[in-house]
Amino acid sequence: MSNLIIIGVGPGDPDLISVKGKRAIEECQVIVGWGSVIDRFNDIIGRKEVIKLSYKKESEGLEKASKLEKQGIKVCVLDHGDPGVSDWQFIDKLRLYFEKVSIIPGISVVNAALDELGEDLGRNCFVTLHVRGEIDKFLKDIINCLEMERGVLVNPEPYPDGPQRVAKFLLNNNINAKIIVLENLTLSTFSRSEFTSTSLSTSDRKFSDLSIMHVKRIDRNKS
DSSP states (O other): OOSEEEEEOBSSOGGGSOHHHHHHHHHOSEEEEEHHHHGGGHHHHTTSEEEEEOTTTHHHHHHHHHHHHHTTOOEEEEESBOTTSSOHHHHHHHHHHOSOOEEEOOOOHHHHHHHHHTOOGGGEEEEEOOSSSOHHHHHHHHHHHHHTTOEEEEEOOSSTTHHHHHHHHHHHTTOOEEEEEEESTTSTTOEEEEEEHHHHHTOOOOOOSSEEEEEEEOOTTOO
């Protein structure tokens, strides 16, 4: 196995990490990741070396981790949710620094949201706006899914008004929708709020950056 392991640590509740993922953290010598993710597992990490990433110093942190990996040190990257769900830009960047990686899957926020909503992925689409650039392209994917008469799970942009931005986009495209916003899924601070496109677009509420939305088109003939 490669010395670099990417671990999907789940949607928030640290108890939802897999047994294999927890064991990998215990066996790794260096832990890499965003501070908000790493801090969930301080009791397992203990006194291991930790490299916390930030947007301004992301490359610097990965370069340091790469040098350690080349010295034969076992490095683990902790990734929120599951690495295969809406995090391809980060995973692609890791592959620039490390020749080989292995991935331990985790529970994604999509799984948690579907269970909370009583929905099935087969009846829904998933669109992420947690991307750098090309936001318009992904916003159009929401419309494409709604045109197929499916519900849409949307990771809004990670801003306090991220859900409002989606609602305004829907209104600008003459789409009336029922919207459920789930914040901090699996955590003690979890909340569930229901809106229409109109009520959400005018809301001054500030949402958590750990939010996911469910959008379902309302029949044009219904109020």
